[in-house]
Amino acid sequence: MALSTKAARAATRLAKRSLHLTRANGNASARPALASAVSYLQRRRPYTSPATLKTNKLETRNTVVQLLSNIGSKREVEQYLSHFTSVQSQQFAVIKVGGAIISDCLPALASALAFLNHVGLYPVVVHGAGPQLNKMLEAAGVVPEYEGGIRITDAKTLAVARQCFLDENLKLVEALEGLGVRARPINSGVFTADYLDKDKYKFVGQITSVDKRPIEAAIAAGCLPILTSLAETADGQTLNVNADIAAGELARSLQPLKIVFLSENGGLFNGETGEKISSINLDEEYDELTKQWWFRYGLRLKVNEIKDLLEDLPRTSSVAIIAVEDLQRELFTDTGAGTLIRRGNKLTAKTRLSDFKDIDTLNEALQRDPTFAAAESPKAVVDQYLKSLETAPFKAYADEPLNALAIVHPPSQTGQSSAFLSKFVVTKHGWLSNVADNVFSNIKREFPKLIWAVPKSSEYLTWFFDKADGSVMRGQNVIFWYGLDGGLEEAGAWLKSQGLDNAAANVRQATVDHATNPVSNTVTGIREQVRAFSTFSRPRISSHGFNPRRQIRGFASEAASSLPGNTNPNPPLKRDKNAKFEPKKVALVGARGYTGQALISLINKHPYLSLSHVSSRELAGQRLQGYDKDDVFYSNLNVEEVEEMQENGEIDAWIMALPNGVCKPFVDAVIAGGGAGKPGSSIIVDLSADYRFDDNWTYGLPELIKREKIAQSTRISNPGCYATAAQLAISPLADNIDGTPTIFGVSGYSGAGTKPSPKNDVDNLRDNLVAYSLTDHIHEREISRQLGVDVGFMPHVAVWFQGIHHTVNIPLKKEMTSRDIRNLFQDRYAGEKLVKVVGEAPSVKKISGKHGVEIGAFAVHSSGKRVVICATIDNLLKGAATQCLQNMNLALGYNEFEGIPLD
Template identity: 65%
Template structure:
């Protein structure tokens, strides 16, 4: 198996992915100094190559709020590689001007502030319909085209001028110079005078007014009106005008701003993230849902792109997401490109030019012996079974080795993409083709690869070790995951590839027949080292407390923290024995959830489970060993600690009960310096214990701690939902919380009686709830908390009302949250309010909504969390990770 190199040099980037529908960032605030430079020195600033270092750095830093520095630099370079008018044509519908003028002008202002000059052409269809209705004129359409008589045209001309000035004036209010261009660009003749009357067919585009505006440092704002050679004004559809403008200017981007924010697949009701026309056009046209407006739009875009360079693309996007679409790999709307058709080969003879193949393999290799190494690799492939995927210019090449007698997983042995390949979306197309042919795949990548996040998006799971990250998809059982994890941990680089390129290439050629004897011998000598588990959740749902698969399929992107002084003398990096865990109090739902997670983890060994009510019964749901419930006393715990039997004690007891057991551990003074994780509220206010909320507490503190208090479920969601706004809070926030009845425990009560709960929610502890105190003490401010219980089983919803000390917009607030939780794989921030149904059985926290009161001084943030998982068991298991129990 190879460790892949995903790029052809520092400019390579990850492609757009199916995960493009991530939360979008709002527009960063532009410092006045940057604005001044942009406006006063248009020609110089429009060419990034000639920017001053400080201005360039400021721009990159600002854009880095919505994407990585690498993405920003690459896109700025890409967009500034052509003349100013060739950056982008942006078509603005009338509804966008009416409903989203603030978002539109903010987006255009930002582009201008970074030295870019999009050419804007707008329509005013909805406004025109309204005016005509008020004037008593009934709109008439033939084949979707507005019939335009003299009266209609008179109303339309006046309206277009007003809407154009509205847009221009709003831009100038924001410090952006804009020039209204209402005539002189589009020449036309009659489309069909008898049928449509004063409707034009554009036959000429005059670039002069556009170039003059840009040369003067102004954004050109065009109306979709055309003139005949005789001077007759004709009405033209704004989409048509934008297309004709694009044909003339040959821009890199053609952007259609849409309230929907993209095209949608009616089968799944999901946004179509990207369309590669060369590969997908015929398929899309054959789909039942591709009809009417969607079909016409795709057809028109194909006809347009067929006449433009392959570097051009079309984006359909909401104006609020324009920056994310233009400057990040993930994008936000629907991206449409021509792309390149893919070809495949199953033997060396399938490549028309072997030398070209070798050149492709050499292009991102380092070292004087790269050519000789590739020669040996190609020779090795002559006798091996494989399947290669590549486009015509070979901007992308992937070689996959099939499953063999030792593994059911195919191996992605080679994956190389040029800059052009990334920019034209070929990387995604190649991977999609691989996925069609191989239901299970594994591959490794260097952990410092700049495109690592692209691979995370493609994978369903991963492990990192020794500078390598192993990714996979298609594994359906926990046993397969555990086996793969164990193999990777035991064999390390000797199994999955090492730092030596030649060795990796040679091993790829022989991997189809399994590891050699010498490789196995070296693997046996390897010591297990600390590793991280990062796994994406599969599509299947997890039911209630049955979460063993769920944890390892959802804890994506999480890495253990390295502790230079691990608290487990018997479990350092030279010892591969799993950590020994005892669970005190396992009858409740949280205890059962934690048992499932421990069962799925290869480096955790559950040894004892204590429950007074279940003593003597066999533990179900744990497969590593037979365990019988015990009724452990404090004296039993003291003895076990003194004898060094346990590395970590988990207290899953009701509030006020666990102190005797904690005292027993401390009195036992065992040689292994055991960790205690308390799931109750008993030690959450004890300064000698570490509060274990890793998103808000220093992870190194958790890593060093041996006494860790697990945050409450309600409190976890509330703190994460309030924390980013603490500097801006004007008065006490109020948390309206609703939990499923599993939060009321297993002891029968009206709060977990489903019959009693049906058709209602029950409020309880309306003031002074223990979580109210916990939230307030951890955030350092007063917070009101009103808990309720509902008739669903698991999952919590918070609606948090937060008064602000200054006026803020929803976009401002959403950006604060996205920045605060950037990189936190268990925290998802989106614009829409999250749902309890979606979070149930998952291991993270989701937040959104960000509804701002009309005063701008109060916001409501919605947060959901699974009370049994991230609210308890998942949070607990992460403490093990931080405390080096993964050794």
């Protein structure tokens, strides 16, 4: 149902104020989420009768997907659905709000709580009013007294406190209702208390019981419950209670997934380094934490109180101490924001099979490993593996229920200086509770050098990239390592020791310098420093003592299979086995054009690629500008030189940035020289249209083509700029199309290339719009072929330099609303970091110079059977160079977004 005009305006004000606040606070990550709230709030009725309060699960799911597609990943969508939809509303979160938050951050607090409510969530809020009470007491001429840190509350103080709590409670309730959220003030009836010590503290209470009924009634009526930390004795006397204690007792009663303490400081801090403590896993870290000299006074008291609280709650519960502006990030994303504390999981280490309590349970756990699961008789293969462990030295790390199991063979068995991780098997619950990170941290602490292997097809390969210093591709596996002094050479020696010496000539290193390069957080590898959801990795102990650091929060692959037994070796490349590490070498053929220049800029900042050759007939002999890694000069490569370079194994990746119809001789030369063949050989990415209709080539649009297919390809045809944006704007509706979609496209004149023509003549374009190739354009055929739907495409050129705007008209089989269609797009592109779904029609000005695509408008005709969608893309970046780099990263075994700047 639509909002009233007044409520719609209030919703718009909410989003605008939220955006203003997040900008002011520098919290850029929250801006997309708050902006996406506008359209949802404007179509949701804020005041709902009790009879209609049953949540429409599909609506809530679509809304959450919409939220998370802006601030998170597909992994976080699953995280939300598996956690927050599995509990009753009052068990979602208890949020304790300090008085200073209400006085200093009320608009931000109300906006954050309103957003949670509008995605169908009902956090229970309990607040204090300490600073406000001090001011009121001072105004009343009352001097505050304390005993042991507890405020002595005499009758006059209590009267002032009661009025203060009522005032602050009303402020928060009114702020929420001003944003279209129903909120219910609850100032009594929840907490029953006895006197803490009547003679010493007067009217200060110690909570004895919690009555949930007022809270449940508020939620049933569609209201956020807003509680004060006031309690009553059995005979009705009001008592003052510390708000932190009230929140803790409330949590013990409600058993929520999250207990959030909003703090001006935004978390707890390491007293020696001054760094914020991202996470604390109590079962694994608490004992070590208590040994640190700076763990004392208020910090020790706070952590101990939280430890006591969590011991009374399910292991799924966690406590977060965060700033108010980070509330959404903490509840919804892997990144987190403040300090996250939970009990975690106690791990054990075993060196003999007899150390396991139940061999059958161990056998079942190992059968989850993909290598064993694919066997005809998984149990028999596991039995054989276990038998080999009777004589082979190993160390196994696991939690008690075997939600995570790792088996490491020490250097004495591998014959090298490094250990070998032969099995890493984790259940879904193990990933959700992050036992995997804890296990890996224990391994890393004990084994300073490690090699392991993961199937290349693993959906969560990025998790292992984050743990490694380097990687090599080997058949259908990626071999990872950390701590190897010799890097590439030592990894090659290990491969040879395993009887895989032909691979030693085929390794390509992807060294990760964690000191200078942030790690990645998603399946596709967004470069962002993050931690794992709702639990934590064991800290590193250095000469500075306990120093918890930011860790990865999220899911990962089900297992890392062992390398022996692989039957798909790659032929060796013709290169020196003993060569020292060099970044993968790239040859750019056709470097003079705008796209070539954009690629040079991206490769210049890529940590694992280097330009070996740039070919341009017009610029041959000149020094390459805009490239800082080495002195590179343009050359004019001919096909004979290309074939010779390929035969000598000089190039890992060829980029053909040539006009249509020109690159075939160069491609043939690469193939004749032994490249672009089986997986593991050099790759070709062609930016022209020459191979977009060739089934022997992979069409490289990662958002629509399976990434595993691109990762296993050596010949990739880069999609056209117009075609990329058009397909992304049409694809989610492919099953609902009735007729021929028409695409009105307008490009900046950089799309016409550098060769002078009327289409890139600025004088001709000024105050003008130039139409060309209005039927049978090559992009029209490309789009139709890839979508399986005939389209009409009408291209134009305008006076701006770079950027494309599409207006796409799509006839529909059935009546659909704008909301239905937008939800389809939000679902389809949830977690896609280079596709942003917006409400309004996107603009070229905002996309120019950016690396993604924006899709919006979703204007539906009054018949409900025709929709107009707008899309924008930078033709030189996501339309060409950025997409080329995505494809290269996937095919070369890197994170997809390595080297791509992301907003």
